Amino acid sequence: MFIGHFGVGFGLKRLAPRASLGLLIAATVWADILWTAFLLLGWEHARVSVGDTRWSPLELYDYPWSHSLLFLMLWGTALALVYRSYRSDWWGAVAVWIGVVSHWVLDWLTHRPDMPLYPNSTKYGVGLWNSIPGTLIVELPLFVGGVWLYARCTRARDRAGRWGFWSYVALLLFVYVSDHFSAPPGNMREVATTGLVATAVMLGWAWWFDRHREAIRPGPAARP
Numbered sequence: 317m318f319i320g321h322f323g324v325g326f327g328l329k330r331l332a333p334r335a336s337l338g339l340l341i342a343a344t345v346w347a348d349i350l351w352t353a354f355l356l357l358g359w360e361h362a363r364v365s366v367g368d369t370r371w372s373p374l375e376l377y378d379y380p381w382s383h384s385l386l387f388l389m390l391w392g393t394a395l396a397l398v399y400r401s402y403r404s405d406w407w408g409a410v411a412v413w414i415g416v417v418s419h420w421v422l423d424w425l426t427h428r429p430d431m432p433l434y435p436n437s438t439k440y441g442v443g444l445w446n447s448i449p450g451t452l453i454v455e456l457p458l459f460v461g462g463v464w465l466y467a468r469c470t471r472a473r474d475r476a477g478r479w480g481f482w483s484y485v486a487l488l489l490f491v492y493v494s495d496h497f498s499a500p501p502g503n504m505r506e507v508a509t510t511g512l513v514a515t516a517v518m519l520g521w522a523w524w525f526d527r528h529r530e531a532i533r534p535g536p537a538a539r540p
């Protein structure tokens with residue numbers, strides 16, 4: 317799953333209007349941030365294998381620390397506690413936890429059975445990536461729904477808030493489609509490095525335009 321994770325990040329703004337969108341998306345892609353870092357460090361492993369599923373050319377055979385359900389719950393709890401320790405925003409902390417753990421559920425839907433519950437456990441996965449329509453039917457509405465929630469519960473304060481947001485959405489859709497039609501990557505080092513750099517840019521960008529927007533529908537945290 318790719319843009320579906322971003323969709324969940326956008327949607328979580330409805331639950332936690334005081335948390336930055338950059339933080340909420342960082343939570344939903346946290347597993348992949350760790351994964352790219354751990355690949356470069358040699359702690360986790362994957363290989364390029366064209367045809368592994370119809371959607372993805374990557375064989376994801378060893379990622380217990382970034383992608384097991386147990387570790388995502390631990391990472392989610394740690395990140396939520398860190399956030400809560402410097403901001404008195406309980407809903408933000410809850411949203412961070414949900415975001416981190418949601419990654420497992422969405423990857424479980426799309427990956428073939430390669431998602432562990434805990435290190436060395438049996439692996440699970442519904443395998444939507446074996447079907448192009450199946451992938452699109454689940455992932456696109458998830459993304460569009462999240463963007464729609466975000467657009468309804470925030471308002472642009474200036475041009476940066478409006479165009480920064482919509483160009484971000486357009487770029488994600490473009491990358492999602494073009495990635496599928498471009499040649500498979502040469503090696504995992506290339507995948508991990510471009511992944512890390514691209515994620516850093518996308519998180520900074522989301523943080524930036526989110527600061528140029530304001531919440532208009534109070535989420536549960538803002539009610540008296």
Ligand SMILES: [Zn+2]
Nearest residue numbers: 347348419423
């Ligand atoms: Zn993932």
